Amino acid sequence: MTYDPNNIFAKILRGEIPCKSLYEDDFVLAFHDIQPQAPIHALVIPKGPYQNQDAFAVQATEAEIVGFTRALGKVAAMVGLVEGGYRSISNCGANGGQEVPHYHVHLLGGGSLGRMVSKKD
Numbered sequence: 065m066t067y068d069p070n071n072i073f074a075k076i077l078r079g080e081i082p083c084k085s086l087y088e089d090d091f092v093l094a095f096h097d098i099q100p101q102a103p104i105h106a107l108v109i110p111k112g113p114y115q116n117q118d119a120f121a122v123q124a125t126e127a128e129i130v131g132f133t134r135a136l137g138k139v140a141a142m143v144g145l146v147e148g149g150y151r152s153i154s155n156c157g158a159n160g161g162q163e164v165p166h167y168h169v170h171l172l173g174g175g176s177l178g179r180m181v182s183k184k185d
């Protein structure tokens with residue numbers, strides 16, 4: 065799978081469509097999820113063209129990886145997730161249910177989130 069530069073998060077990074085921005089630095093952009101799944105639901109995305117966590121882990125520079133990881137902590141603190149606890153999720157590929165093919169981490173919280181993965185019947 066190659067990176068699709070027309071995915072929606074690439075368009076947000078280029079300023080072609082708006083987002084409710086939370087934080088930006090040299091390595092990342094963070095913004096509110098458009099369809100929040102918890103009282104607080106932020107997305108953190110790298111600025112580089114990585115389609116998922118695998119690509120990021122293999123291809124990103126050490127500076128990008130450090131910058132991204134530090135930003136996860138900054139954003140979690142910024143939106144008030146640290147004290148009560150929270151969940152970070154990165155859906156990867158078909159089985160992971162990934163919809164947008166640009167690496168992103170969901171930061172979710174603001175209340176109890178229940179089980180990590182819903183039980184299958």
Ligand code: AMP
Pocket residue numbers: 072083095096097098099100107154155161162163164165
């Ligand atoms: P995933 O299933 O992990 O790929 O998650 C993609 C997430 O992107 C979903 O939670 C969507 O609600 C969110 N999303 C899609 N389009 C936008 C947008 N324009 N602004 C903010 N969040 C978005």
